[in-house]
Amino acid sequence: MSLPAADIARLAAWLAQTDLAALDLRGPGVHLRLHHVAGTVTEVEEPPPVTVITAPSVGHFLAAHPLHDHPLAPIGTRVAAGQAIALLRVGPLLLPVTAPCPAIVVDVIAAPGAAVGYGTPLIALHPLTD
Amino acid sequence: MIEILSDTALATVQDLGRTGALNWGVGTSGAMDPLALAAGNILLGNGAGAAAIEVQVFPFLVRFAEPCAFALTGADCAASLDGRPLLPWCSAEAAAGQILRLGLPAAATWRASRAYLCLAGGIDVPAVLGSRSTQLRGAFGGHDGRALRQGDRLAAVAPGAGQRPTGLGAVPPAFCLPLSQDGLPAIRVLPAAEYDRYTAASRAAFWGEPWRITPQSDRYGYRLAGPTLTPSAPIELRSHGIVPGVIQVPHGGQPIVQMRDAQPSGGYPKIGTIIEADLWRLGQAPIGSRLRFVETDWETALAARDANEAWLANLARLADLRRIAT
Amino acid sequence: MTSITLLGTTALLFDAPGETDLPTQQRIWALAREVETWPEVREAVPGMNNLMLVFARAPRHLAALEARLRDAWDAAVPLPREGRLVELPVTYGGDAGPHLADVVAHTGLTVDAIVALHTAPDYPVFALGSHPGYCYLGGMDPRITTPRRKVPVLSIPGGAVSIGGSQTGVSASTGPSGWNTIGSTTMCFFDPTRDPPALLRPGDTIRFRAERVIR
Numbered sequence: 001m002s003l004p005a006a007d008i009a010r011l012a013a014w015l016a017q018t019d020l021a022a023l024d025l026r027g028p029g030v031h032l033r034l035h036h037v038a039g040t041v042t043e044v045e046e047p048p049p050v051t052v053i054t055a056p057s058v059g060h061f062l063a064a065h066p067l068h069d070h071p072l073a074p075i076g077t078r079v080a081a082g083q084a085i086a087l088l089r090v091g092p093l094l095l096p097v098t099a100p101c102p103a104i105v106v107d108v109i110a111a112p113g114a115a116v117g118y119g120t121p122l123i124a125l126h127p128l129t130d
Numbered sequence: 131m132i133e134i135l136s137d138t139a140l141a142t143v144q145d146l147g148r149t150g151a152l153n154w155g156v157g158t159s160g161a162m163d164p165l166a167l168a169a170g171n172i173l174l175g176n177g178a179g180a181a182a183i184e185v186q187v188f189p190f191l192v193r194f195a196e197p198c199a200f201a202l203t204g205a206d207c208a209a210s211l212d213g214r215p216l217l218p219w220c221s222a223e224a225a226a227g228q229i230l231r232l233g234l235p236a237a238a239t240w241r242a243s244r245a246y247l248c249l250a251g252g253i254d255v256p257a258v259l260g261s262r263s264t265q266l267r268g269a270f271g272g273h274d275g276r277a278l279r280q281g282d283r284l285a286a287v288a289p290g291a292g293q294r295p296t297g298l299g300a301v302p303p304a305f306c307l308p309l310s311q312d313g314l315p316a317i318r319v320l321p322a323a324e325y326d327r328y329t330a331a332s333r334a335a336f337w338g339e340p341w342r343i344t345p346q347s348d349r350y351g352y353r354l355a356g357p358t359l360t361p362s363a364p365i366e367l368r369s370h371g372i373v374p375g376v377i378q379v380p381h382g383g384q385p386i387v388q389m390r391d392a393q394p395s396g397g398y399p400k401i402g403t404i405i406e407a408d409l410w411r412l413g414q415a416p417i418g419s420r421l422r423f424v425e426t427d428w429e430t431a432l433a434a435r436d437a438n439e440a441w442l443a444n445l446a447r448l449a450d451l452r453r454i455a456t
Numbered sequence: 457m458t459s460i461t462l463l464g465t466t467a468l469l470f471d472a473p474g475e476t477d478l479p480t481q482q483r484i485w486a487l488a489r490e491v492e493t494w495p496e497v498r499e500a501v502p503g504m505n506n507l508m509l510v511f512a513r514a515p516r517h518l519a520a521l522e523a524r525l526r527d528a529w530d531a532a533v534p535l536p537r538e539g540r541l542v543e544l545p546v547t548y549g550g551d552a553g554p555h556l557a558d559v560v561a562h563t564g565l566t567v568d569a570i571v572a573l574h575t576a577p578d579y580p581v582f583a584l585g586s587h588p589g590y591c592y593l594g595g596m597d598p599r600i601t602t603p604r605r606k607v608p609v610l611s612i613p614g615g616a617v618s619i620g621g622s623q624t625g626v627s628a629s630t631g632p633s634g635w636n637t638i639g640s641t642t643m644c645f646f647d648p649t650r651d652p653p654a655l656l657r658p659g660d661t662i663r664f665r666a667e668r669v670i671r
Binding site: 066093094096 | 238301302441
C-alpha cells in the first residue's frame with residue numbers, strides 16, 4: 001500500500017527544496033522512501049511490507065512460553081492469523097500477543113525478558129496476502 | 131457439555147477437597163496440585179474452588195458438545211484443539227464438535243505429571259458432603275464416585291460462547307515459586323512425632339539423600355525409594371488422625387507419603403510431614419523422578435503458605451483487571 | 457505425659473498418656489467438643505486416646521494454642537455418650553479370614569481360642585477414621601494382639617474383620633490394609649445420602665457373633 005501519487009509529488013517537491021538527503025515516512029500500511037540528490041528526488045523501491053507488532057500493554061516481553069524450550073515464532077517461520085507469536089508477562093499473568101494475519105516472522109525486535117510499554121515494537125512480520 | 135473419548139483414564143473430578151467429614155472417616159481428596167486447579171479456575175473467572183478434571187494418564191481426549199470456554203493448567207501436555215496447538219496454562223474457547231487432545235507431558239523446563247481441565251463455571255456435578263471431589267474409597271462424589279470412562283458426559287456450570295474473555299495465561303508456580311536442592315526439586319518438611327525415635331544416621335539420610343518416586347505411587351500415597359530409615363527401637367503406635375503430606379515409615383524402612391486419597395488415620399510411625407504449601411510440588415512429581423526433603427520451621431512454612439496465597443491473589447487481581455479492560 | 461506434635465502446617469496431634477481405655481477416650485470426646493469451638497480449629501478428630509486438631513488456618517503463635525490445649529485437657533471431664541449396641545455376625549477363617557493363621561502363629565493360640573477371645577467382649581466405638589464409616593474399637597483382649605503386617609495388603613474387601621496391633625476393626629469398604637484379616641461380616645456402615653452418613657458413632661458398642669468358623 002502506498003500514499004496517493006499527488007501526496008508523493010507534493011512531498012518530493014518539498015524535499016527538493018531542502019538540504020535533506022532523504023525522507024523515510026512510515027505509518028499504518030504506509031512506507032515511503034524518497035532520496036534527494038542535487039535537486040532531483042527519486043522514490044526508492046519499497047522493501048517488502050513489514051507489519052510491526054507492538055505491545056498491547058505494559059509488561060515483560062517473552063519470546064517463548066516458560067514451559068517451552070523453543071520460541072513461539074522463530075524467525076523465518078510462517079504463522080497463522082490468531083497464532084500466539086509472543087507473550088507479555090504482567091506479574092503472574094501471561095498475555096498472548098497474536099499475529100493479526102498469516103505472515104512470515106521477519107525479526108524479533110524486543111529483547112527477551114525486556115520491560116516494555118504500550119506500543120513498544122516487539123516482532124516484525126511480513127504479511128502474506130494469499 | 132463434554133464427552134470423554136479416552137478409554138483408559140485415571141481422571142477424576144476434583145475440587146480443592148472435602149473438609150468437615152473427617153469425623154466420619156472421610157478423607158479430603160481434592161486436587162493433587164491445588165495451585166494449578168485454582169489458577170485454571172481464575173483464568174476462567176470461576177471461583178478458585180470450582181470442580182475440574184484431574185488428568186493423570188495421557189493421551190486424554192474429550193469432545194465439546196457445545197461452545198465452552200476452558201483452561202488447561204498443570205503439566206504441559208502439548209494440548210491441541212482440532213489439531214491446532216494450544217498454549218499451556220491458558221484459557222481458550224472451544225466450538226461445538228471440537229476435540230481437545232492432551233498428549234504425554236513434555237518435560238522441557240518443568241517435569242510434571244498431572245493436568246487440570248477447567249470449564250466455564252466449573253464441572254457441574256452434585257456436591258456430596260460439601261464437596262465435588264471424588265471420594266474413590268467411599269464411591270461417592272465427583273462423577274458417580276469413580277474415575278471417568280469413555281462415553282461419560284460432563285456438563286459445565288456456565289458454558290456458551292463469548293460469555294467471558296479467553297486468551298488469558300499464567301506463569302506456572304514452578305517458575306514463580308522455585309524450590310530446589312542440589313539440582314533436584316525440593317519439598318519442605320516439618321519433623322513429626324516419631325522423628326526423634328529414628329537413628330541419627332537415618333535422620334541425616336532423610337534430609338541428605340535424594341528420594342526416588344517408585345511406580346507404586348498414586349493419589350493414595352507415594353512410595354519412595356532411598357536409604358533405609360531405622361528407628362532406634364521398634365515403634366508400635368495407636369491409630370491416630372493423619373493428613374495428606376504425612377511421611378509414614380512402615381517396617382521395611384522405605385517411606386510412604388500419604389497423599390490426597392490417603393486414609394485420614396493410621397498407625398505407622400511418622401518421621402515428618404510435608405508442609406501444606408508444598409504438597410502441590412509432590413503432587414506433580416512424576417514417577418521415576420527424584421526429590422530432596424528440606425527441613426523447615428514453622429515461620430518458614432507459614433511464609434510459604436502466604437507466598438502461595440499471594441501468587442493466587444495477584445493472578446486473580448490481574449485477571450479481573452484484564453477482563454474489565456477487554 | 458501428654459504430647460502435642462505437628463502434622464505439618466495442617467494439624468496438631470494431641471496424645472493422652474497411659475494405657476488405651478474408655479474413660480480416657482471419654483475425656484478425648486469432651487476435649488473434642490471444647491476445641492471444636494475454637495476459631496483456629498476447623499475440625500477435631502478423635503483417634504485412639506488421641507485427638508487431631510485440623511487447623512482452619514495455621515496460627516502464627518503455636519505456643520499459646522498448645523498451652524490452651526493442655527489446660528483444656530486438664531479440665532476435661534469424661535463425656536459419657538448414650539449409644540446403641542450393634543451385633544455383627546462373622547464368618548471366621550477360610551477365604552473370609554486369610555490372615556487368621558498369622559494370628560495363630562504370633563499368639564500361639566488355637567483358632568477356636570482366638571475366636572472365643574474375639575467374640576467375648578463388648579467393643580465400644582472410640583472413634584471413626586481410616587475410611588468412610590470405619591470404627592476404631594476399644595476393648596480387644598490383649599492375648600490376641602498381633603502386630604500390623606510388614607507389607608500392607610493392597611486390597612481387602614468391605615466387611616473384613618481385622619486385628620492390627622492391640623486393636624480390632626471392620627472394614628466398611630474395599631481397600632488396602634496393614635491389619636490381619638481374621639473374618640468377614642456384612643453391614644452397611646456408610647451412606648452419603650443419609651444424615652448422618654455413618655451408621656455408627658463414638659459411644660455405640662459392637663459385638664461380634666461367630667456365625668461360622670472355618671478351620
